[in-house]
Amino acid sequence: METRLLHIQERIARAAESVGRDPASVTLIAVSKHQPLDALKAAYDLGHRHFGESRLQEAEPKIARMPADCVWHFIGNLQSNKARKIGDLFDVVHTFDNERQLDALRGSVEGLIEVNIAEESQKGGVSPVELDTILQKVVQCPHVTYRGLMTVGPAVDDPDAMRPFFRRLREIRDRIGGDWLSMGMSGDFEAAIQEGSTHVRIGTAIFGPRDRAL
Numbered sequence: 001m002e003t004r005l006l007h008i009q010e011r012i013a014r015a016a017e018s019v020g021r022d023p024a025s026v027t028l029i030a031v032s033k034h035q036p037l038d039a040l041k042a043a044y045d046l047g048h049r050h051f052g053e054s055r056l057q058e059a060e061p062k063i064a065r066m067p068a069d070c071v072w073h074f075i076g077n078l079q080s081n082k083a084r085k086i087g088d089l090f091d092v093v094h095t096f097d098n099e100r101q102l103d104a105l106r107g108s109v110e111g112l113i114e115v116n117i118a119e120e121s122q123k124g125g126v127s128p129v130e131l132d133t134i135l136q137k138v139v140q141c142p143h144v145t146y147r148g149l150m151t152v153g154p155a156v157d158d159p160d161a162m163r164p165f166f167r168r169l170r171e172i173r174d175r176i177g178g179d180w181l182s183m184g185m186s187g188d189f190e191a192a193i194q195e196g197s198t199h200v201r202i203g204t205a206i207f208g209p210r211d212r213a214l
């Protein structure tokens with residue numbers, strides 16, 4: 001895990017520098033869903049602090065057992081009946097996409113709106129045309145500091161095939177405002193960084209395959 005984490009950090013730096021960006025402008029979120037606590041602790045011992053989880057019931061015991069200076073990013077489907085607790089436990093929520101989540105929220109989080117950039121059916125996130133409405137709600141919500149946009153994007157084999165989607169998300173963000181762009185995963189984070197990503201969410205390339213039993 002140590003060599004994989006260092007290697008990913010190096011690749012992030014090189015991707016940023018290739019387009020004249022400061023590597024420090026990209027935050028690496030280690031996506032630790034379905035990974036054992038020991039793996040998170042090992043990353044912590046190497047100095048890593050940002051972790052991404054997608055299910056409340058799995059994240060809760062991990063957050064309780066990890067040191068308090070970790071930064072927890074919620075990247076899963078945000079059910080409104082769990083929003084209150086998620087707002088209490090997490091520092092950043094990447095997946096706002098409806099009003100009910102905001103009404104149920106408590107605590108205070110930094111928030112991103114998830115955009116279904118390729119308008120795929122069955123996917124979370126708002127379509128780009130619905131964005132202005134939810135943006136208003138997020139900005140008005142007293143429990144959220146609005147930061148920007150997030151997308152998962154369609155599964156494609158070739159990272160370059162993702163570029164048009166990454167570029168489109170950045171253009172939308174440039175239009176509506178916000179400093180952050182959460183895009184790029186294990187298979188395509190370099191392309192995402194070249195297109196302006198500020199937060200890459202990387203799981204398997206750091207920790208190896210996920211254990212579905214966890």
Ligand SMILES: *Cc1c(COP(=O)(O)O)cnc(C)c1O
Pocket residue numbers: 031033054075076152185186187201202203204205
């Ligand atoms: C699981 C997950 C990731 C990480 O995926 P990898 O391919 O393992 O890097 C990133 N973002 C979201 C929203 C996820 O659910």
